[in-house]
Amino acid sequence: MTIGFIFFCYLALLICIIGVSRKIVQYWQTPAPLKIPIAPAPLTRTGVFMRMAAEVFLFKSLFRASKWTWFFGWIFHWALVLLFIRHLGYFWPGDTPEVLLKTESFKYASFPLIIGLMGLLGRRIFVDRVRYISAPSDYLMLILLIAIGASGMLMTFALYYPDMGLVYSFAEGLVTLNWSELPSEWIFLAHIFLAFTLIAIFPISKLLHAPGIFFSPTLNQVDNARKKRHISSWAMQKETDKEIFIEQNSEKDE
Amino acid sequence: MAELEIDKLPTYLEIPAIQKDSMAGDGPFKASAEIQEQLGFPGEKVENWQQIAIEKMAETTSKYRSVQVFLDACVKCGACTDKCHYYLGTADPKNMPVARQDLFRSVYRRHFTFAGKYFPKLVGAKELDDAMLDDWYNYFHQCSQCRRCAVFCPYGIDTAEISMAAREVMNVIGVGQKYSNQILGRINKIGNNLGMPEPALRDTLLDLEEEIEKETGVAVKLPLDNKHAEILMVTPSADFFAEPHIDGLIGYAKVFHQSGVTWTMSSYASEAANFGMFIGSYEVMRKGALRIRKAALDLGVSRIVVGECGHAWRVAYSFWNTLSGIGGGASDEYALKLQKQLDSNYPQPQHIIEFTYDLIQKGILTFDKTKNDHRKVTFHDSCNVARGSNMGDIENGQFILPREVIKAACNHFVDMPKATIKASTYCCGGGGGLLTDDLIELRIKGAMPRMQALKQSQENDGVNTLAAICAICKSQFSKVLPNYDFDPYMIVSVHQLVSDALVLSDKSETKAEDSL
Numbered sequence: 001m002t003i004g005f006i007f008f009c010y011l012a013l014l015i016c017i018i019g020v021s022r023k024i025v026q027y028w029q030t031p032a033p034l035k036i037p038i039a040p041a042p043l044t045r046t047g048v049f050m051r052m053a054a055e056v057f058l059f060k061s062l063f064r065a066s067k068w069t070w071f072f073g074w075i076f077h078w079a080l081v082l083l084f085i086r087h088l089g090y091f092w093p094g095d096t097p098e099v100l101l102k103t104e105s106f107k108y109a110s111f112p113l114i115i116g117l118m119g120l121l122g123r124r125i126f127v128d129r130v131r132y133i134s135a136p137s138d139y140l141m142l143i144l145l146i147a148i149g150a151s152g153m154l155m156t157f158a159l160y161y162p163d164m165g166l167v168y169s170f171a172e173g174l175v176t177l178n179w180s181e182l183p184s185e186w187i188f189l190a191h192i193f194l195a196f197t198l199i200a201i202f203p204i205s206k207l208l209h210a211p212g213i214f215f216s217p218t219l220n221q222v223d224n225a226r227k228k229r230h231i232s233s234w235a236m237q238k239e240t241d242k243e244i245f246i247e248q249n250s251e252k253d254e
Numbered sequence: 255m256a257e258l259e260i261d262k263l264p265t266y267l268e269i270p271a272i273q274k275d276s277m278a279g280d281g282p283f284k285a286s287a288e289i290q291e292q293l294g295f296p297g298e299k300v301e302n303w304q305q306i307a308i309e310k311m312a313e314t315t316s317k318y319r320s321v322q323v324f325l326d327a328c329v330k331c332g333a334c335t336d337k338c339h340y341y342l343g344t345a346d347p348k349n350m351p352v353a354r355q356d357l358f359r360s361v362y363r364r365h366f367t368f369a370g371k372y373f374p375k376l377v378g379a380k381e382l383d384d385a386m387l388d389d390w391y392n393y394f395h396q397c398s399q400c401r402r403c404a405v406f407c408p409y410g411i412d413t414a415e416i417s418m419a420a421r422e423v424m425n426v427i428g429v430g431q432k433y434s435n436q437i438l439g440r441i442n443k444i445g446n447n448l449g450m451p452e453p454a455l456r457d458t459l460l461d462l463e464e465e466i467e468k469e470t471g472v473a474v475k476l477p478l479d480n481k482h483a484e485i486l487m488v489t490p491s492a493d494f495f496a497e498p499h500i501d502g503l504i505g506y507a508k509v510f511h512q513s514g515v516t517w518t519m520s521s522y523a524s525e526a527a528n529f530g531m532f533i534g535s536y537e538v539m540r541k542g543a544l545r546i547r548k549a550a551l552d553l554g555v556s557r558i559v560v561g562e563c564g565h566a567w568r569v570a571y572s573f574w575n576t577l578s579g580i581g582g583g584a585s586d587e588y589a590l591k592l593q594k595q596l597d598s599n600y601p602q603p604q605h606i607i608e609f610t611y612d613l614i615q616k617g618i619l620t621f622d623k624t625k626n627d628h629r630k631v632t633f634h635d636s637c638n639v640a641r642g643s644n645m646g647d648i649e650n651g652q653f654i655l656p657r658e659v660i661k662a663a664c665n666h667f668v669d670m671p672k673a674t675i676k677a678s679t680y681c682c683g684g685g686g687g688l689l690t691d692d693l694i695e696l697r698i699k700g701a702m703p704r705m706q707a708l709k710q711s712q713e714n715d716g717v718n719t720l721a722a723i724c725a726i727c728k729s730q731f732s733k734v735l736p737n738y739d740f741d742p743y744m745i746v747s748v749h750q751l752v753s754d755a756l757v758l759s760d761k762s763e764t765k766a767e768d769s770l
Contacts, residue, residue, distance in 0.1 A: 023326070026322065027319060027322065027323055030315070030316060030317070030318070030319040030322050030323075031317065031318075031319060032318070032319040032320060033317065033318065033536060033576070034536075034572065034573055034576055035572045035573070035576065036320060036412065036415070036572070036642070038401060038404045038405055038410055038412060038641055038642075039405065039640055039641040039642070039650075039652075039676075039677040040649070040650060040677050041644065042649075043644070043647065043648075043649055047649075055408065055410075059408055061333070061405065061406055061407060061408050061410070062331070062333050062406075062408040064405070064406055064678075065333035065334070065337065065406035065407070065408075066331075066332070066333050066406075069331055069332060069333055073331065073408075120331075123332065124332075127332065128271055128272050129269075129272060129332060129335035129336065129347065129350055130330070130331075130332035130335065132272055132347045132350070132353065133330050133332065133335065133347075133350065133352050133353050133356065134330055135330070135376070135377050135378030136375065136376050136377075136378075137369070137373075137376050137377045137378070138329075138330050140376075204367065204368045204369045205369065205377075206326075206327070206328065206329045206330070208326040208327055209326075209327040209328070209329050209409055212323045212326055212327030212409060213327065213408075213409045213410075215319060215323045216320075216323055216324070216327065216409050216410040216411070217319055217320045217323070217410075218320070218404055218410035218411075218412050219409070219410035223644055225571060225572045225573070225574075225575050225576065225581070226571060226575060226581050226601050226602065226603070226647075227581070227582065227647075228575075228582075228583060229575050229576065229579065229581060229582065229583025229584055230575070230576050231576050231584075232317075234317055235536065235576070238537075238540075239586060240586075243537075244537045244540050244541055244544070245544070246541065246544040246545060246548055247548075
């Protein structure tokens, strides 16, 4: 059981790291042949940086689009960040650093996490337009996240406390390759299993929006086409090969 | 065509409940074999079309980062679902930007992703079968590529990029749209969308000169193929014949006249529009841009100015430098020659609004604003100018400059409701290759959000004039305004307002003596 579980965890991580790296390399290598920044388009690199920061940290465009989706989505993502930081302590090899010990209160982020996810699920079910565009995987993704959050909350706030000593040594063992016995509580097993399932499906699901946003040409391009020539490798090749060509040198006098 | 049932404009714009298949149909007329072959596409749907289409999708995703990232990144959050004017006007769920993209994305998932290959039902992956192709043809020709959805998408996913990609795939398998492709054939052959040959163009311009002189007593010229003029003016060919466009052309001529700069148009490149963008073809688009470079070289001009045309300005501003090196940085022989020839003190290319605005700033133009006092003017931000370009190289210049030009010529200007202008502007309903009578129902319904905003401004502020800087917007509004009980003549070119208020001085000396 323990061996199987540990194997699954590593496999999930491997799939995630290799898969996401491959996608990032793919995005990196795919040229953007034309300048297509979307208004309000920044005219400088600093402007692009500010725009990207506003999108990544504040979900600015989503705020303009739909206040409810923004509210639920934003609190969910920030709660996820806080909970992620809090979980680092479990995996930290050796003595947990001082700052991570101070993140105890981050456990309350699980409440906005669940509220956000329930809100997003509610929209998917009750708004006819969002229901129309939802595939089964869109619901499952939310349900998966809710299950991870709920199982964590049960262990933190309800009475399903696992043996914390075992939890620490198991998590640390994964990092230090010094594997130890799994805690046996089913709720803990479910929590870990679902969390690593989420990690595994990262590169083959819509979770690719996380790396994707940084490569989005409408958001990351500087609006300076007139001043600076922007050309892709394949278009340059076509140009040198004169693949599309109009005779430019007509010396005829009129 | 039977009379269409057009609902009365609502007081407030409401998001409609979805009505499945309300715009189902065969889509616009398909291009004939002759039209298709002119552009190098197969004349008829090829036998192994599915295979060719999938191969083309693979090529597109490997050549366009936008398409690749956009297909992967969508989380179906629904932010875009109520942003498309075609959805708001038709309630067909496939006109929601994400659902429109999903027609393409579901096929991408089926053929190019792990989840779609092995769990198609789970992730909504679908085969590219006849029914799907029909949906592609129908609904990718219900997108005006106005990019309003992209403004609201948290990842900047731009449905225009997907609809361009889909249209290109369809062209490659021999399923093309008649309207766009026929026009592209004409421009490649004759030099403009109308297929108007040089003698006809020359006559038109002479007639206009006579008309202006009769009306104003001033000999304002509209030169054609004038070698060594300083400025090459490239304008949409609609400016040569259509109403209200032609009054805008007269406006440009008057501004040039007052500026004292010599200018010319080209009979070889008598078209600013570049429908290559609408069909997503880099090659076709480049061909159009090269024509203009050639004209600039042949005429020996030092500046290039572009007339009032929305997508043309996006192509000129954002793409020309890439496509043909008009601007700076390209290194082929002719681009280098052009760089030497063009005056780097000015942005190249420059929009006529930028040109006029500069003259206003320098105090070179004098206006009698009272000439426009019967007008309460509002400005329709054309989608491609608003969301795909800039003017004046200042942030949001594309919103500021046209308004400043209008205000210089008119005493009464007021904006439409904030959610419907600038970056959030509603499309006129006729852009992106949809300005054809076989799509009239879509055009009328798609104009509804803009019409609703206009009605609000009419009721609250007494607006009676709608100014625009796009040939397609102007044609579209002339056609659809009456359907919503507006005066079809309320749509004008910004340069018509300029034209009406501009005080002309007679620059020709002989004329000056005559009048003494």
